[in-house]
Amino acid sequence: MLLVQQLVNSIMLGSVYVTVAVAFTLTIGILNFLNFTIPTLFMLAGMMGWALSYYGLPFGLSGPMPWPLALAVGVVLAILASLLVERFTFRYLKTRYGDSTEHAIPLVSSLGFLLILENLVRIGYGTEERRFVGPDADLTLNVGGLFIRVPQLISLFVTVLIVIFLTMLIRRTRIGRGLRAIAENPDAANILGVDTKRVVPVVFMLTGLLCGLAGALFAVNYGEVSPLMGEDIGTKAIAGMVIGGLGSIWGAVIGGLIVGVLELMTVHFFGADTVQVVVWGALLLTLIAYPSGLLGHNAIGKGKL
Amino acid sequence: MSGYMSGILAILAINIIFAYGIYLSVATGQLNLGGAGFQAVGAYAAAYLSATYGFPVFLTLLTGLLLSGVFGFAIALPILRTRGVYLVLATFAFAEVIAGALLNSETFGGAMGISVPGYVEWYVPVIIAAFVTLLVFYIMSTRFGLNMRAIHDDEEVSDLMGVPVRKVKVIAFSMGAALAGLSGGLYAHTFTFVEVQGFNAILSIYVLLYVLLGGTQTAWGPLAGATFFTLLPEALRDLLPSTKTFLVSLFGDAENVAPPDESWRFVILGVLTVLMMVFRPEGLITRPMLAHLRLRKPGARAAGGEVLE
DSSP, X not given: OHHHHHHHHHHHHHHHXXXXXXXXXXXXXXXXXXXXXXXXXXXXXXXXXXXXXXXXXXXXXXXXXXXXXXXXXXXXHHHHHHHHHHIIIIITOOOSSOOTTXXXXXXXXXXXXXHHHHHHHHHHHOSSOEEOOOOOSOOEEEETTEEEEHHHHHHHHHHHHHHHHHHHHHHHSHHHHHHHHHHHOHHHHHHTTOXXXXXXXXXXXXXXXXXHHHHHHHHHHHOEEOTTHHHHHHHHHHHHHHHHOTTOHHHHHHHHHHHHHHHHHHHHHHOGGGXXXXXXXXXXXXXXXXXXXXXXXXXXXXXXX | OOHHHHHHHHHHHHHHHHHHHHHHHHTTTOOOOOHHHHHHHHHHHHHHIIIIIOOOHHHHHHHHHHHHHHHHHHHHHHHTTSOHHHHHHHHHHHHHHHHHHHXXXXXXXXXXXXXXXXXXXXXXXXXXXXXXXXXXXXHHHSHHHHHXXXXXXXHHHHHHTTOOHHHXXXXXXXXXXXXXXXXXXXXXXXXXXXXXXXXXHHHHHHHXXXXXXXXXXXXXXXXXXHHHHHHHHHHHHHHHHHHHHHHHHHTSOOSSOOOOOTHHHHHHHHHHHHHHHHHOTTOSXXXXXXHHHHHTSTTXXXXXXXXXX
Protein backbone atom coordinates (compact mmCIF):
# COMPACT_ATOMS: atom_id res chain seq x y z
CA MET A 1 0.00 0.00 0.00
CA LEU A 2 2.84 2.31 0.87
CA LEU A 3 4.32 1.62 -2.55
CA VAL A 4 1.04 2.51 -4.29
CA GLN A 5 0.85 5.69 -2.21
CA GLN A 6 4.42 6.52 -3.30
CA LEU A 7 3.40 5.91 -6.91
CA VAL A 8 0.49 8.36 -6.56
CA ASN A 9 2.81 10.91 -4.95
CA SER A 10 5.39 10.49 -7.67
CA ILE A 11 2.82 11.15 -10.38
CA MET A 12 1.84 14.34 -8.54
CA LEU A 13 5.50 15.36 -8.28
CA GLY A 14 6.05 14.32 -11.87
CA SER A 15 3.32 16.67 -13.05
CA VAL A 16 5.42 19.63 -11.83
CA TYR A 17 8.41 18.30 -13.80
CA VAL A 18 6.15 17.75 -16.81
CA THR A 19 5.07 21.40 -16.94
CA VAL A 20 8.64 22.70 -16.72
CA ALA A 21 9.95 20.03 -19.11
CA VAL A 22 7.31 21.04 -21.68
CA ALA A 23 8.58 24.62 -21.40
CA PHE A 24 12.14 23.43 -22.05
CA THR A 25 11.19 21.20 -24.94
CA LEU A 26 9.11 23.92 -26.57
CA THR A 27 12.06 26.34 -26.87
CA ILE A 28 14.41 23.56 -27.94
CA GLY A 29 12.01 22.08 -30.47
CA ILE A 30 11.08 25.38 -32.08
CA LEU A 31 14.09 27.63 -31.58
CA ASN A 32 16.85 25.06 -30.90
CA PHE A 33 17.62 27.04 -27.76
CA LEU A 34 18.29 25.55 -24.33
CA ASN A 35 16.72 28.28 -22.20
CA PHE A 36 18.45 28.33 -18.82
CA THR A 37 16.12 31.05 -17.50
CA ILE A 38 13.27 28.52 -17.26
CA PRO A 39 14.12 27.37 -13.69
CA THR A 40 14.45 31.03 -12.73
CA LEU A 41 11.02 31.90 -14.14
CA PHE A 42 9.57 29.01 -12.13
CA MET A 43 11.26 30.37 -9.01
CA LEU A 44 10.20 33.95 -9.81
CA ALA A 45 6.49 33.07 -9.91
CA GLY A 46 6.67 31.16 -6.63
CA MET A 47 8.86 33.68 -4.79
CA MET A 48 6.92 36.74 -6.00
CA GLY A 49 3.65 35.00 -5.14
CA TRP A 50 4.98 34.48 -1.63
CA ALA A 51 6.46 37.99 -1.34
CA LEU A 52 3.29 39.71 -2.50
CA SER A 53 1.09 37.74 -0.14
CA TYR A 54 3.50 38.29 2.75
CA TYR A 55 4.81 41.84 2.27
CA GLY A 56 2.65 43.31 -0.51
CA LEU A 57 4.12 45.47 -3.26
CA PRO A 58 7.66 46.81 -2.68
CA PHE A 59 8.19 50.34 -1.27
CA GLY A 60 4.94 50.00 0.68
CA LEU A 61 2.69 50.57 -2.32
CA SER A 62 0.14 48.10 -1.01
CA GLY A 63 -0.50 45.83 1.91
CA PRO A 64 -0.25 42.04 1.74
CA MET A 65 -2.38 40.64 -1.05
CA PRO A 66 -4.71 37.63 -0.85
CA TRP A 67 -2.72 34.59 -2.01
CA PRO A 68 -4.62 33.77 -5.26
CA LEU A 69 -4.13 37.35 -6.49
CA ALA A 70 -0.47 37.29 -5.44
CA LEU A 71 0.15 34.08 -7.36
CA ALA A 72 -1.63 35.48 -10.43
CA VAL A 73 0.64 38.54 -10.32
CA GLY A 74 3.61 36.18 -9.91
CA VAL A 75 2.62 34.32 -13.09
CA VAL A 76 2.25 37.62 -14.98
CA LEU A 77 5.70 38.69 -13.77
CA ALA A 78 7.17 35.40 -15.02
CA ILE A 79 5.63 36.03 -18.46
CA LEU A 80 7.00 39.60 -18.53
CA ALA A 81 10.46 38.42 -17.49
CA SER A 82 10.35 35.79 -20.24
CA LEU A 83 9.53 38.46 -22.82
CA LEU A 84 12.44 40.54 -21.52
CA VAL A 85 14.71 37.53 -22.05
CA GLU A 86 13.41 37.24 -25.61
CA ARG A 87 14.33 40.85 -26.26
CA PHE A 88 17.96 40.30 -25.35
CA THR A 89 18.54 36.72 -26.41
CA PHE A 90 16.86 36.65 -29.79
CA ARG A 91 15.75 40.05 -31.00
CA TYR A 92 19.11 41.71 -31.51
CA LEU A 93 21.34 38.73 -31.98
CA LYS A 94 22.98 38.42 -35.33
CA THR A 95 26.40 36.83 -35.44
CA ARG A 96 29.07 38.39 -37.54
CA TYR A 97 31.30 35.33 -37.64
CA GLY A 98 30.35 31.88 -38.76
CA ASP A 99 31.71 30.24 -35.61
CA SER A 100 30.34 26.86 -34.78
CA THR A 101 29.74 28.20 -31.27
CA GLU A 102 27.25 30.76 -32.55
CA HIS A 103 24.29 28.59 -31.60
CA ALA A 104 25.51 29.05 -28.04
CA ILE A 105 24.90 32.80 -27.93
CA PRO A 106 21.26 32.72 -26.74
CA LEU A 107 22.24 29.98 -24.29
CA VAL A 108 25.02 32.10 -22.81
CA SER A 109 22.69 35.12 -22.64
CA SER A 110 20.15 33.02 -20.79
CA LEU A 111 22.87 31.99 -18.31
CA GLY A 112 23.44 35.72 -17.77
CA PHE A 113 19.73 36.25 -17.11
CA LEU A 114 19.75 33.31 -14.71
CA LEU A 115 22.44 35.07 -12.65
CA ILE A 116 20.64 38.43 -12.79
CA LEU A 117 17.12 37.29 -11.85
CA GLU A 118 18.15 34.80 -9.19
CA ASN A 119 20.48 37.22 -7.43
CA LEU A 120 18.01 40.10 -7.61
CA VAL A 121 15.44 37.92 -5.85
CA ARG A 122 18.08 36.98 -3.26
CA ILE A 123 18.92 40.63 -2.68
CA GLY A 124 15.26 41.48 -2.29
CA TYR A 125 14.04 38.60 -0.14
CA GLY A 126 17.03 36.69 1.25
CA THR A 127 18.04 33.10 0.63
CA GLU A 128 16.05 31.24 3.28
CA GLU A 129 13.15 28.91 2.58
CA ARG A 130 9.82 30.63 3.20
CA ARG A 131 6.49 29.16 4.15
CA PHE A 132 3.79 29.89 1.63
CA VAL A 133 0.42 30.11 3.36
CA GLY A 134 -2.16 28.91 0.87
CA PRO A 135 -5.68 27.58 1.44
CA ASP A 136 -6.19 26.91 5.15
CA ALA A 137 -8.60 23.97 4.90
CA ASP A 138 -7.06 20.51 4.98
CA LEU A 139 -8.02 19.33 1.52
CA THR A 140 -7.08 15.67 1.52
CA LEU A 141 -9.20 12.99 -0.09
CA ASN A 142 -9.09 9.45 1.16
CA VAL A 143 -9.71 7.11 -1.76
CA GLY A 144 -9.69 3.56 -0.48
CA GLY A 145 -6.77 4.20 1.87
CA LEU A 146 -4.81 6.36 -0.57
CA PHE A 147 -4.32 9.99 0.39
CA ILE A 148 -4.66 12.50 -2.41
CA ARG A 149 -4.41 16.23 -1.84
CA VAL A 150 -6.95 18.26 -3.79
CA PRO A 151 -4.55 21.06 -4.87
CA GLN A 152 -2.25 18.39 -6.31
CA LEU A 153 -5.17 16.83 -8.15
CA ILE A 154 -6.08 20.25 -9.54
CA SER A 155 -2.52 20.89 -10.63
CA LEU A 156 -2.36 17.50 -12.35
CA PHE A 157 -5.59 18.43 -14.14
CA VAL A 158 -4.16 21.83 -15.12
CA THR A 159 -1.00 20.17 -16.43
CA VAL A 160 -3.01 17.81 -18.63
CA LEU A 161 -5.13 20.74 -19.89
CA ILE A 162 -2.00 22.77 -20.73
CA VAL A 163 -0.44 19.95 -22.70
CA ILE A 164 -3.62 19.33 -24.69
CA PHE A 165 -3.99 23.08 -25.32
CA LEU A 166 -0.39 23.32 -26.55
CA THR A 167 -0.76 20.35 -28.86
CA MET A 168 -3.90 21.88 -30.35
CA LEU A 169 -2.21 25.28 -30.65
CA ILE A 170 0.75 23.84 -32.52
CA ARG A 171 -1.23 21.47 -34.75
CA ARG A 172 -4.34 23.47 -35.56
CA THR A 173 -3.77 27.23 -35.48
CA ARG A 174 -2.08 29.71 -37.77
CA ILE A 175 0.46 30.62 -35.09
CA GLY A 176 1.18 26.94 -34.61
CA ARG A 177 1.85 26.52 -38.30
CA GLY A 178 4.28 29.45 -38.11
CA LEU A 179 6.00 27.84 -35.14
CA ARG A 180 6.35 24.53 -36.95
CA ALA A 181 7.76 26.32 -39.98
CA ILE A 182 10.35 28.11 -37.83
CA ALA A 183 11.28 24.83 -36.18
CA GLU A 184 11.99 23.32 -39.56
CA ASN A 185 13.97 26.17 -41.06
CA PRO A 186 13.90 29.73 -39.66
CA ASP A 187 15.25 31.42 -42.79
CA ALA A 188 12.87 29.68 -45.16
CA ALA A 189 9.95 30.39 -42.82
CA ASN A 190 10.87 34.06 -42.85
CA ILE A 191 11.10 34.21 -46.63
CA LEU A 192 7.78 32.43 -47.02
CA GLY A 193 5.96 35.03 -44.98
CA VAL A 194 6.08 33.87 -41.36
CA ASP A 195 6.50 37.01 -39.28
CA THR A 196 9.32 35.74 -37.04
CA LYS A 197 9.33 38.90 -34.94
CA ARG A 198 5.72 38.25 -33.93
CA VAL A 199 5.76 34.49 -33.69
CA VAL A 200 8.95 34.00 -31.65
CA PRO A 201 7.68 36.04 -28.65
CA VAL A 202 4.71 33.65 -28.52
CA VAL A 203 7.13 30.85 -27.62
CA PHE A 204 8.54 32.95 -24.79
CA MET A 205 5.08 33.93 -23.55
CA LEU A 206 4.10 30.27 -23.45
CA THR A 207 7.37 29.47 -21.64
CA GLY A 208 6.68 32.16 -19.05
CA LEU A 209 3.10 31.00 -18.63
CA LEU A 210 4.06 27.34 -18.19
CA CYS A 211 6.86 28.08 -15.70
CA GLY A 212 4.72 30.63 -13.86
CA LEU A 213 1.83 28.19 -13.47
CA ALA A 214 4.21 25.41 -12.40
CA GLY A 215 5.81 27.71 -9.81
CA ALA A 216 2.44 28.90 -8.47
CA LEU A 217 1.06 25.36 -8.23
CA PHE A 218 4.29 24.19 -6.56
CA ALA A 219 3.96 26.94 -3.95
CA VAL A 220 0.37 25.92 -3.16
CA ASN A 221 1.08 22.17 -3.14
CA TYR A 222 4.29 22.03 -1.15
CA GLY A 223 3.86 25.24 0.87
CA GLU A 224 7.54 26.21 0.64
CA VAL A 225 9.40 28.60 -1.65
CA SER A 226 13.02 29.73 -1.82
CA PRO A 227 15.29 31.44 -4.36
CA LEU A 228 16.89 28.03 -4.93
CA MET A 229 13.68 26.13 -5.64
CA GLY A 230 14.12 26.41 -9.40
CA GLU A 231 17.49 24.67 -9.61
CA ASP A 232 16.37 21.28 -8.39
CA ILE A 233 13.08 21.27 -10.34
CA GLY A 234 14.77 22.70 -13.43
CA THR A 235 17.55 20.13 -13.56
CA LYS A 236 15.11 17.25 -13.09
CA ALA A 237 12.84 18.68 -15.76
CA ILE A 238 15.83 18.75 -18.12
CA ALA A 239 16.49 15.11 -17.29
CA GLY A 240 12.85 14.28 -18.02
CA MET A 241 12.95 16.16 -21.30
CA VAL A 242 16.08 14.34 -22.48
CA ILE A 243 14.72 10.93 -21.51
CA GLY A 244 11.49 11.68 -23.39
CA GLY A 245 13.31 13.10 -26.40
CA LEU A 246 14.23 16.71 -27.17
CA GLY A 247 11.62 18.76 -28.95
CA SER A 248 8.71 16.42 -28.35
CA ILE A 249 5.89 17.67 -26.09
CA TRP A 250 4.50 14.20 -25.35
CA GLY A 251 8.05 13.00 -24.82
CA ALA A 252 8.46 15.68 -22.14
CA VAL A 253 5.20 14.51 -20.52
CA ILE A 254 6.34 10.88 -20.37
CA GLY A 255 9.90 11.81 -19.38
CA GLY A 256 8.73 14.14 -16.59
CA LEU A 257 6.52 11.39 -15.16
CA ILE A 258 9.35 8.85 -15.44
CA VAL A 259 11.68 11.16 -13.50
CA GLY A 260 9.00 11.69 -10.84
CA VAL A 261 8.55 7.94 -10.43
CA LEU A 262 12.32 7.31 -10.58
CA GLU A 263 12.93 9.92 -7.89
CA LEU A 264 10.39 8.73 -5.34
CA MET A 265 11.17 5.05 -5.98
CA THR A 266 14.87 5.78 -5.37
CA VAL A 267 13.94 7.58 -2.16
CA HIS A 268 11.73 4.63 -1.19
CA PHE A 269 14.35 1.93 -1.80
CA PHE A 270 17.75 3.63 -1.41
CA GLY A 271 17.21 6.88 0.50
CA ALA A 272 17.10 10.53 -0.53
CA ASP A 273 20.85 11.00 -1.08
CA THR A 274 21.13 8.86 -4.19
CA VAL A 275 18.36 10.61 -6.17
CA GLN A 276 20.78 12.91 -8.00
CA VAL A 277 23.01 10.04 -9.13
CA VAL A 278 20.08 7.93 -10.36
CA VAL A 279 18.28 10.71 -12.23
CA TRP A 280 21.41 12.14 -13.86
CA GLY A 281 22.83 8.69 -14.51
CA ALA A 282 19.62 7.83 -16.38
CA LEU A 283 20.03 11.04 -18.38
CA LEU A 284 23.68 10.35 -19.20
CA LEU A 285 22.92 6.77 -20.25
CA THR A 286 20.03 7.95 -22.45
CA LEU A 287 22.32 10.48 -24.13
CA ILE A 288 25.08 7.95 -24.74
CA ALA A 289 22.98 4.98 -25.79
CA TYR A 290 19.94 6.55 -27.38
CA PRO A 291 20.45 10.29 -27.92
CA SER A 292 17.07 10.99 -29.49
CA GLY A 293 15.21 9.81 -26.37
CA LEU A 294 11.95 7.91 -26.29
CA LEU A 295 9.90 10.10 -28.65
CA GLY A 296 12.40 12.62 -30.03
CA HIS A 297 13.42 13.36 -33.59
CA ASN A 298 17.02 12.95 -34.52
CA ALA A 299 17.31 16.26 -36.33
CA ILE A 300 16.28 18.59 -33.54
CA GLY A 301 18.84 20.31 -31.37
CA LYS A 302 21.75 19.38 -33.60
CA GLY A 303 21.86 21.91 -36.37
CA LYS A 304 22.50 25.62 -36.09
CA LEU A 305 19.58 27.85 -35.37
CA MET B 1 53.46 39.67 0.22
CA SER B 2 50.24 39.83 2.21
CA GLY B 3 48.05 36.77 2.65
CA TYR B 4 45.20 38.49 0.82
CA MET B 5 47.29 39.21 -2.25
CA SER B 6 48.84 35.76 -2.41
CA GLY B 7 45.39 34.21 -2.00
CA ILE B 8 44.08 36.21 -4.95
CA LEU B 9 47.11 35.31 -7.08
CA ALA B 10 46.66 31.62 -6.30
CA ILE B 11 42.95 31.61 -7.16
CA LEU B 12 43.69 33.65 -10.29
CA ALA B 13 46.27 31.08 -11.40
CA ILE B 14 43.86 28.20 -10.71
CA ASN B 15 41.07 29.95 -12.61
CA ILE B 16 43.38 30.54 -15.59
CA ILE B 17 44.31 26.85 -15.77
CA PHE B 18 40.63 25.90 -15.37
CA ALA B 19 39.62 28.37 -18.11
CA TYR B 20 42.24 26.91 -20.49
CA GLY B 21 40.84 23.47 -19.77
CA ILE B 22 37.39 24.56 -20.90
CA TYR B 23 38.88 26.63 -23.72
CA LEU B 24 40.47 23.60 -25.38
CA SER B 25 37.06 22.01 -25.89
CA VAL B 26 35.28 25.27 -26.74
CA ALA B 27 38.01 26.08 -29.29
CA THR B 28 36.79 23.09 -31.29
CA GLY B 29 33.22 24.38 -31.10
CA GLN B 30 32.19 22.07 -28.24
CA LEU B 31 30.58 23.78 -25.27
CA ASN B 32 31.67 22.10 -22.06
CA LEU B 33 29.27 22.83 -19.21
CA GLY B 34 30.75 20.12 -16.98
CA GLY B 35 33.88 21.95 -15.85
CA ALA B 36 33.09 21.55 -12.17
CA GLY B 37 32.87 17.78 -12.62
CA PHE B 38 36.37 17.51 -14.11
CA GLN B 39 37.78 19.90 -11.52
CA ALA B 40 36.16 17.83 -8.77
CA VAL B 41 37.78 14.65 -10.13
CA GLY B 42 41.23 16.26 -10.02
CA ALA B 43 40.68 17.86 -6.62
CA TYR B 44 39.37 14.70 -4.97
CA ALA B 45 42.05 12.49 -6.52
CA ALA B 46 44.75 14.81 -5.16
CA ALA B 47 43.06 15.21 -1.78
CA TYR B 48 42.44 11.48 -1.33
CA LEU B 49 45.96 10.38 -2.28
CA SER B 50 47.51 13.07 -0.15
CA ALA B 51 45.33 12.41 2.89
CA THR B 52 45.23 8.60 2.80
CA TYR B 53 48.58 7.54 1.35
CA GLY B 54 50.63 10.67 1.94
CA PHE B 55 51.73 10.93 -1.69
CA PRO B 56 53.95 13.94 -2.48
CA VAL B 57 52.21 16.92 -4.10
CA PHE B 58 53.87 16.36 -7.45
CA LEU B 59 52.45 12.84 -7.70
CA THR B 60 48.94 13.74 -6.54
CA LEU B 61 48.73 16.57 -9.07
CA LEU B 62 49.89 14.26 -11.83
CA THR B 63 47.37 11.59 -10.83
CA GLY B 64 44.55 14.14 -10.70
CA LEU B 65 45.50 15.41 -14.14
CA LEU B 66 45.69 11.93 -15.67
CA LEU B 67 42.54 10.64 -14.00
CA SER B 68 40.53 13.66 -15.11
CA GLY B 69 41.94 13.27 -18.62
CA VAL B 70 40.85 9.62 -18.68
CA PHE B 71 37.36 10.65 -17.54
CA GLY B 72 37.32 13.27 -20.28
CA PHE B 73 38.34 10.69 -22.87
CA ALA B 74 35.69 8.20 -21.69
CA ILE B 75 33.02 10.90 -21.86
CA ALA B 76 34.24 12.38 -25.14
CA LEU B 77 34.25 9.16 -27.16
CA PRO B 78 30.51 8.47 -27.07
CA ILE B 79 29.29 12.01 -26.55
CA LEU B 80 31.22 14.05 -29.10
CA ARG B 81 29.16 12.41 -31.82
CA THR B 82 26.41 14.72 -30.63
CA ARG B 83 26.48 18.48 -30.97
CA GLY B 84 24.97 21.65 -29.65
CA VAL B 85 22.29 21.17 -27.03
CA TYR B 86 23.00 17.46 -26.55
CA LEU B 87 26.65 18.02 -25.73
CA VAL B 88 25.86 20.83 -23.29
CA LEU B 89 23.36 18.56 -21.55
CA ALA B 90 25.70 15.57 -21.49
CA THR B 91 28.61 17.47 -19.92
CA PHE B 92 26.19 19.08 -17.46
CA ALA B 93 24.84 15.64 -16.54
CA PHE B 94 28.40 14.32 -16.08
CA ALA B 95 29.17 17.06 -13.53
CA GLU B 96 25.95 16.29 -11.65
CA VAL B 97 26.70 12.56 -11.55
CA ILE B 98 30.24 13.18 -10.25
CA ALA B 99 28.95 15.58 -7.57
CA GLY B 100 26.21 13.15 -6.56
CA ALA B 101 28.61 10.19 -6.42
CA LEU B 102 31.14 12.13 -4.29
CA LEU B 103 28.40 13.36 -1.97
CA ASN B 104 27.26 9.80 -1.29
CA SER B 105 30.64 8.15 -0.94
CA GLU B 106 31.99 7.31 2.52
CA THR B 107 35.54 7.01 1.19
CA PHE B 108 35.64 10.61 0.02
CA GLY B 109 34.13 12.10 3.14
CA GLY B 110 30.65 12.71 1.66
CA ALA B 111 29.27 16.11 2.61
CA MET B 112 32.05 16.62 5.18
CA GLY B 113 34.80 17.06 2.58
CA ILE B 114 38.46 16.08 2.99
CA SER B 115 41.30 17.99 4.64
CA VAL B 116 44.42 17.89 2.52
CA PRO B 117 47.77 17.61 4.35
CA GLY B 118 50.04 18.68 1.48
CA TYR B 119 50.15 22.50 1.36
CA VAL B 120 51.70 24.45 -1.50
CA GLU B 121 52.63 28.12 -1.47
CA TRP B 122 50.91 30.57 -3.79
CA TYR B 123 53.76 30.62 -6.32
CA VAL B 124 53.29 26.93 -7.25
CA PRO B 125 49.92 27.46 -8.99
CA VAL B 126 51.26 30.70 -10.50
CA ILE B 127 54.28 28.97 -12.05
CA ILE B 128 52.16 26.09 -13.31
CA ALA B 129 49.61 28.55 -14.73
CA ALA B 130 52.38 30.33 -16.63
CA PHE B 131 53.58 26.99 -17.97
CA VAL B 132 50.04 25.95 -18.98
CA THR B 133 49.49 29.29 -20.73
CA LEU B 134 52.66 28.82 -22.78
CA LEU B 135 51.67 25.23 -23.53
CA VAL B 136 48.22 26.24 -24.83
CA PHE B 137 49.74 29.00 -26.94
CA TYR B 138 52.16 26.43 -28.35
CA ILE B 139 49.35 23.94 -29.05
CA MET B 140 47.36 26.59 -30.86
CA SER B 141 50.38 27.41 -33.04
CA THR B 142 50.90 23.81 -34.18
CA ARG B 143 49.13 22.04 -37.00
CA PHE B 144 46.87 20.46 -34.39
CA GLY B 145 45.85 23.93 -33.21
CA LEU B 146 45.17 24.95 -36.79
CA ASN B 147 42.87 21.93 -37.10
CA MET B 148 41.09 23.01 -33.92
CA ARG B 149 40.58 26.51 -35.29
CA ALA B 150 39.29 25.13 -38.56
CA ILE B 151 36.74 22.95 -36.76
CA HIS B 152 35.72 25.89 -34.60
CA ASP B 153 35.07 28.04 -37.65
CA ASP B 154 33.34 25.47 -39.83
CA GLU B 155 33.09 21.81 -39.03
CA GLU B 156 31.64 20.58 -42.32
CA VAL B 157 34.22 22.33 -44.47
CA SER B 158 37.10 21.12 -42.26
CA ASP B 159 35.79 17.59 -42.62
CA LEU B 160 35.70 18.00 -46.41
CA MET B 161 39.25 19.39 -46.39
CA GLY B 162 40.53 16.27 -44.65
CA VAL B 163 40.77 17.42 -41.04
CA PRO B 164 40.27 14.37 -38.79
CA VAL B 165 37.39 16.10 -36.99
CA ARG B 166 36.41 13.40 -34.53
CA LYS B 167 40.02 12.69 -33.47
CA VAL B 168 40.87 16.35 -32.98
CA LYS B 169 37.72 16.96 -30.96
CA VAL B 170 38.24 13.95 -28.69
CA ILE B 171 41.92 14.80 -28.06
CA ALA B 172 41.16 18.49 -27.41
CA PHE B 173 38.32 17.60 -25.06
CA SER B 174 40.43 15.10 -23.11
CA MET B 175 43.37 17.53 -22.81
CA GLY B 176 40.94 20.16 -21.59
CA ALA B 177 39.54 17.76 -19.02
CA ALA B 178 43.08 16.98 -17.85
CA LEU B 179 43.84 20.69 -17.39
CA ALA B 180 40.59 21.17 -15.45
CA GLY B 181 41.67 18.24 -13.25
CA LEU B 182 45.08 19.85 -12.71
CA SER B 183 43.37 23.08 -11.60
CA GLY B 184 41.31 20.99 -9.17
CA GLY B 185 44.43 19.36 -7.72
CA LEU B 186 46.06 22.76 -7.25
CA TYR B 187 42.89 24.01 -5.61
CA ALA B 188 42.98 21.11 -3.13
CA HIS B 189 46.63 21.74 -2.21
CA THR B 190 46.39 25.52 -2.04
CA PHE B 191 43.30 25.69 0.15
CA THR B 192 44.05 22.33 1.90
CA PHE B 193 40.35 21.45 1.98
CA VAL B 194 37.88 20.17 -0.59
CA GLU B 195 34.14 19.77 -0.29
CA VAL B 196 31.89 18.67 -3.08
CA GLN B 197 29.40 21.52 -2.56
CA GLY B 198 32.02 23.88 -4.00
CA PHE B 199 32.03 22.04 -7.34
CA ASN B 200 28.46 22.92 -8.35
CA ALA B 201 26.64 23.85 -11.55
CA ILE B 202 27.23 27.56 -10.93
CA LEU B 203 31.00 26.99 -11.04
CA SER B 204 30.69 25.27 -14.43
CA ILE B 205 28.60 28.20 -15.65
CA TYR B 206 31.13 30.78 -14.44
CA VAL B 207 34.12 29.16 -16.05
CA LEU B 208 32.29 28.77 -19.36
CA LEU B 209 31.33 32.45 -19.15
CA TYR B 210 35.00 33.43 -18.50
CA VAL B 211 36.04 31.64 -21.66
CA LEU B 212 33.20 32.80 -23.92
CA LEU B 213 33.35 36.42 -22.75
CA GLY B 214 37.13 36.46 -23.11
CA GLY B 215 36.81 35.16 -26.66
CA THR B 216 37.37 31.72 -28.12
CA GLN B 217 39.19 32.67 -31.30
CA THR B 218 42.65 32.99 -29.78
CA ALA B 219 44.44 31.67 -26.72
CA TRP B 220 44.47 35.22 -25.29
CA GLY B 221 40.72 35.02 -24.69
CA PRO B 222 40.59 32.70 -21.65
CA LEU B 223 43.56 34.50 -20.09
CA ALA B 224 41.78 37.84 -20.40
CA GLY B 225 38.41 36.43 -19.35
CA ALA B 226 39.69 34.56 -16.30
CA THR B 227 41.83 37.49 -15.16
CA PHE B 228 39.05 40.02 -15.63
CA PHE B 229 36.35 38.00 -13.91
CA THR B 230 38.57 36.89 -11.04
CA LEU B 231 39.79 40.40 -10.28
CA LEU B 232 36.42 42.11 -10.94
CA PRO B 233 34.73 40.77 -7.78
CA GLU B 234 37.77 41.80 -5.75
CA ALA B 235 37.65 45.30 -7.21
CA LEU B 236 33.89 45.47 -6.62
CA ARG B 237 34.39 44.43 -3.00
CA ASP B 238 35.56 47.99 -2.27
CA LEU B 239 33.83 49.80 -5.09
CA LEU B 240 30.26 48.61 -4.43
CA PRO B 241 29.98 49.90 -0.84
CA SER B 242 31.44 53.28 -1.78
CA THR B 243 29.08 53.51 -4.77
CA LYS B 244 26.13 52.71 -2.58
CA THR B 245 27.18 55.27 0.04
CA PHE B 246 27.56 57.84 -2.74
CA LEU B 247 24.13 57.08 -4.25
CA VAL B 248 22.43 57.22 -0.88
CA SER B 249 24.22 60.48 -0.04
CA LEU B 250 22.56 62.08 -3.08
CA PHE B 251 19.26 61.74 -1.24
CA GLY B 252 20.65 62.95 2.05
CA ASP B 253 20.89 60.17 4.61
CA ALA B 254 24.39 58.72 4.05
CA GLU B 255 24.76 57.62 7.68
CA ASN B 256 24.10 54.02 8.72
CA VAL B 257 23.94 52.52 5.22
CA ALA B 258 23.91 48.73 5.26
CA PRO B 259 26.69 47.26 3.08
CA PRO B 260 25.39 46.01 -0.27
CA ASP B 261 24.59 42.34 -0.72
CA GLU B 262 27.32 40.06 -2.14
CA SER B 263 24.80 39.02 -4.82
CA TRP B 264 25.24 42.36 -6.59
CA ARG B 265 28.54 41.13 -7.99
CA PHE B 266 26.77 38.24 -9.71
CA VAL B 267 24.08 40.59 -11.00
CA ILE B 268 26.86 42.66 -12.56
CA LEU B 269 28.46 39.55 -14.10
CA GLY B 270 25.03 38.63 -15.51
CA VAL B 271 24.44 42.09 -16.96
CA LEU B 272 27.92 42.08 -18.53
CA THR B 273 27.21 38.67 -20.05
CA VAL B 274 23.93 39.77 -21.61
CA LEU B 275 25.46 43.01 -22.93
CA MET B 276 28.48 41.20 -24.37
CA MET B 277 26.23 38.73 -26.17
CA VAL B 278 24.28 41.62 -27.68
CA PHE B 279 27.19 43.82 -28.72
CA ARG B 280 30.21 41.56 -29.07
CA PRO B 281 29.15 37.91 -29.14
CA GLU B 282 32.53 36.72 -30.40
CA GLY B 283 34.16 37.69 -27.10
CA LEU B 284 36.49 40.40 -25.84
CA ILE B 285 39.59 39.41 -27.78
CA THR B 286 39.28 38.41 -31.41
CA ARG B 287 41.67 37.47 -34.17
CA PRO B 288 41.06 40.69 -36.18
CA MET B 289 41.73 42.74 -33.06
CA LEU B 290 45.11 41.07 -32.49
CA ALA B 291 46.00 41.41 -36.15
CA HIS B 292 45.10 45.09 -35.95
CA LEU B 293 47.33 45.62 -32.93
CA ARG B 294 50.21 43.80 -34.61
CA LEU B 295 50.04 45.83 -37.83
CA ARG B 296 50.72 49.05 -35.97
CA LYS B 297 54.14 47.86 -34.81
CA PRO B 298 57.09 48.56 -37.10
CA GLY B 299 58.52 45.50 -38.74
CA ALA B 300 55.37 43.44 -38.29
CA ARG B 301 54.54 40.97 -40.97
CA ALA B 302 51.46 42.30 -42.71
CA ALA B 303 50.91 39.26 -44.86
CA GLY B 304 52.63 35.92 -44.82
CA GLY B 305 52.69 33.69 -41.78
CA GLU B 306 49.71 35.22 -40.02
CA VAL B 307 46.32 34.19 -41.36
CA LEU B 308 43.87 37.04 -41.00
CA GLU B 309 40.09 36.71 -41.01
